[in-house]
Amino acid sequence: MKLRTKIFLTFSILATVPLLLFTVFCYQRYTQTTYERMDVISSHLFENARNAANDTLDTIRQTAGTFNFYYNDGTSIISDLKEFKDSDSPPDTYEYFKMSQSFKRTCQNLLYSDQDIYGIYIFTPSGYIFDCTNDENGTIQSSYDFQNADWYQDTLDLDGALYVSGNAVHDCFTGGKQTIFFSQCLKDIYTHEVVGVLMLDCNSQMLDLSAVNTMPEVTLLTIDNTNTNDVLYTNYNELPSGFVNDGGNVQRTDLNLSPLRLTMVMDYTNLAKEFNVTAVLIIIICAVCITGYIIFAYIISRYMVHPVEHLSHKMSSQSGHTLIQSTRYLNRTDEIGTLYNEYNAMVESLNAAVKQDYQDKLVLLDAQMKSLEARINSHFLFNTLEAINSIAELEDNESIATMSLALGNMFRYTLKTQSELVTVQDELDHVNDYVTIQRIRFDNRFHLELDIPAEYLNNKVLKLILQPLVENALYHGLNYCTTGDTINIRAYAENNCLMIDVYDNGQGMAIETLTKLQSSLMEEASFTELGHRNKQSIGLKNIHSRIELYYGKGYGLTVTSSQSEWINVRIRLPILK
Structure with a gap:
């Protein structure tokens, strides 16, 4: 890791980690708050909803209690109803008319004071029905048999407690509206006998809590009857489609009128989004501060490290035997100035030493060359090439150095006789040495592409089979770089054999020439001596014969071509590790 990177990371970590920790703390504390x-808002809204529902139910309870009230003279509606409780001795028509008028006078004030009550009815055991309505939901059906109705029997079973119906259209009323009705037994306080059943037919929206639901988009309010599971009020259909009911934020309570229950579900997920502005602002401030700290750390690290980096680059980029001095930061009086001045002194000393060593080597090389004149042997050529390479490097002539080094490698590889089998990597190195020479010769007018998977680089193949094919591709395929510019070597496995393709995009081969070559490759190979090399070894026929003689029938070369387009020579070899 570079020094600048280390200093930059150190400053960045020291600046950003505490800020990140502080931001995380603030964010968590804000989220908790x-x-x-939201819990306070939820509790307050739930309390308001409960109070509103209880106030409505208390009004109904008070209205029902009116009919149990006794006047100062000891009379009451209950005492008047005693005459109608016995079906065997019903009162005359006049008594019924008088009772009806008295009942309506009492009820009209109640209907006027409470707009949610559509009608008030009393059903007597003798079958008489007293009613007073505001015509919002009509009146009782004339043929309605209330004594056999389920609600009537349930009201009697409650023994004075209020019965609550479902929020629905009830078949007992002529109006056909959706309503909620409450019913209660009216009893003689002395004998405790039932003298009638009171019914209050009310508006279906009487329990509507939308007025107190200050957050209708995230709050679900429901009033239901726990005995019958009837829902008397809910705002479910008014909620947005994105409402999340995960069951984690639910509050329930029994209302003043049993068995009614209020349930509130608050969508904390969407409610929290309304508070996210501050949280996002905290994150943005943190991001801006971190960015500022990082920029500051970059500037500081660059200012401190740039002189050292410049000197390091100066030292690593030196080439040849002449070192170049630096002209920067020489006038600084701090450690950087001392470092640069000492570097220049060292460079000057090294240049003098290299010059002297260069002259000594020339003298030594001249002496060695004179001594070798009398001892030329099989290694003379590549030793000479190595000497040429050394001189070229000393003279900074890269082309001659590269060509002599590559040619020396090629001769050394050719003379190596330890084994006829080499690795694919060795063959490719030999090809690369050859291509290096030819690229200099042809001024980089062609290029070599290698598509050799790493798994095949250590496979054993016969020596000197790739470079002659590349040479043929260059001379005959690309026609000395006048036609085409690419030679491609590709290796792959097929039918348990290693296939190597040498392809060029040059002038191709005429059909007659291709046919003649293919026929030549099909001729029987003649065996002389395994591993024997002669002047014809670079020919396709000789390569094919060597492969066939070494590995057996079925292995060797296959040549395909498209005239004026391409030539492909395919080598088929066994897979040997």
Whole structure:
């Protein structure tokens, strides 16, 4: 890791980690406060909804209690109803008319004071029905048999407690509206006998809590009857489609009128989004501060490290035997100035030493060359090439150095006789040495592409089979770089054999020439001596014969071509590790 990177990371970590920790703390604390605030909002809304529902139910309870009230003279509606409780001795028509008028006078004030009550009815055991309505939901059906109705029997079973119907269209009324009705037994306080059943037919929206639901988009309010599971009120259909009911934020309570229950579900997920502005602002401030700290750390690290980096680059980029001095930061009086001045002194000393060593080597090389004149042997050629390479490097002539080194490698590889089998990597190195020479010769007018998977580089193949094919591709395929510019070597496995393709995009081969070559490759190979090399070894026929004689029938070369387009020579070899 570079020094600048280390200093930059050190400054960045020291600046950003505490800020990140502080931001995380602030964010968590804000989130905790947000949820505490949502709990307060939820509790307050739930309390208001409960109070509103209880106030409505208390009004109904008070209205029903009116009919149990006794006047100062000891009379009451209950005492008047005693005459109608016995079906065997019903009162005359006049008594019924008088009772009806008295009942309506009492009820009209109640209907006027409470707009949610559509009608008030009393059903007597003798079958008489007293009613007073505002015509919002009509009146009782004339043929309605209330004594056999389920609600009537349930009201009697409650023994004075209020019965609550479902929020529905009831078949007992002529109006056909959706309503909620409440019913209660009216009893003689002395004998405790039932003298009638009171019914209050009310507006279906009487329990509507939308007025107190200050957050209708995230709050579900429901009033239901726990005995019958009837829902008397809910705002479910008014909620947005994105409402999340995960069951984690539910509050329930029994209302003043049993068995009614209020349930509230608050969508904390969407409610929290309304508080996210501050949280996002905290994150943005943190991001801006971190960015500023990082920029500051970069500037500081660059200022401190740039002189050292410049000197390091100066030293690593030196080439040849002449070192170049630096002209920067020489006038600085701090450690950087001392470092640069000492470097220049060292460079000057090294240049003098290299010059002297260069002259000594020339003298030594001249002496060695004179001594070798009398001892030329099989190694003379590549030793000479190595000497040429050394001189070229000393003279900074890269082309001659590269060509002599590559040619020396090629001769050394050719003379190596330890084994006829080499690795694919060795063959490719030999090809690369050859291509290096030819690229200099042809001024980089062609290029070599290698598509050799790493798994095949250590496979054993016969020596000197790739470079002659590349040479043929260059001379005959690309026609000395006048036609085409690419030679491609590709290796792959097929039918348990190693296939190597040498392809060029040059002038191709005429059909007659291709046919003649293919026929030559099909001729029987003649065996002389395994591993024997002669002047014809670079020919395709000789390569094919060597492969066939070494590995057996079925292995060797296959040549295909498209005239004026391409030539492909395919080598088929066994897979040997």
